[in-house]
Amino acid sequence: MRAALWLIALFAAAVAAALFAGNNQSTMTWFWPPYRVDMSLNLAIVLIALAFAVLYAALRALGALLQMPHQARRWRAQQQERGMNQNLLEALSHLQAGRFLRARKAALAALSTEQSLSASRSSPPYGARLRATAHLIAADASHALQDTALRDRHWQQALQALPQAGSTQDAEIREGAQMRSARWALDDRDAPEALRRLAELPQGAARRTIALRIRLKASRLAGDTRNALDTARLLAKHRAFSPAASASVVRSLLLASIRDARDTSSLQQFWLSLDEEERAMPEVAIPATERLIELGGEAPQARSWLLPVWENLTAHPGPRTDNYLPKLVQVMATCLGRLDGAWLARMEGAANTHPHEPRLQFLAGMACVQRELWGKAQQLLARCAPQLQEPLLRSMAWQRLALMAEHRGDSQAAAQAWKQAARATVVLADNPARQD
8 A cells, every 4th residue: 555655656746747847948047257057947957956966975975984984993892792792602601511611711701802892982881791790600610610719709890890779680680699609608518608698688689589598508507497497488488399398398497496495495485486287297296295395394285285286186097197196195195294184085085986096095094094093094004005016105004004903912913014014125125216
């Protein structure tokens, strides 16, 4: 459509020119004393147009001639800029391929070209960012070559190349340089330095996944379990790990925090910092209760920590119950002091609900001993003692039966019970791992 309109306009212009020039009888006289030149108006118009075209062409040619030195300088600058970019790409490719000497050499070549462009005032607008990137590549290669002094010098030059109040890209390169320095400090096993450099990051950059990963490793290396645990929870929230890996990392840090507790107050403070889901995890609650008992904690408090785990394992039997019930029963047996009626009812109810589970029968029997219900305790312990698979629990059951037999004056039953307890103790001594 546009071509058709142009064609119509061309025909219209041709018709107008023919109508104007075909019947134009006008003349033009040029006076140049002592001369006089007469010509037609059509010829004068043509000569004026030709003169304008010649003058325009001459001016364009003169302008092009005067621009030739500038064009030559620009061409040389473009060639240098292309070479600089090529050197930077080569440095990146060599760094990724593990050819660190070549990577550093290519980065230094890019820096040399950029310096020559800056000296000739032909540096590209992204020259500062390119210079900082080249310094970071050289620093990375130097770190891989164990040249710490050169690495730190290139890192400082990279930060100096970018202004503090620069653009968004400048800020991102600075943040990347700080994260790289934290990674280098972590590789050098200098956890305090890595944490210090991470602390210098802006708040938004410090919460990025890569920064959190570095902080987690540095905190674990420094032995700061609380900080590592908080970081691991943030990483799990950001889905930086798979669900199984996140649960494993958090669980290991929770267990480390439990082991690090030196008194009951610190352990209680740690327990209060956990959420409900973590408190209900048997792999956390059972070791925490065991540690509380070791530190001299109160038995009622220990049982309150185990209550969610007890309700979950007894209400939903399965593979998880088989894995954690022996340890739960063992820990519960150590914190039966000042047992109240509610807990006795829970234990008896669990034993009645699961009559074929000897561990629950054992725990209910030990609870009856604490409440001085000797007849029921005798019945439950005598029923479960031969069926217990754990040597420690079996030894405890037979020892309690022996003591009750001695209390009744039945020496024969007491001797038989002590004999069975000794056998379980021997098995436990031969296989210490079977106590769990």
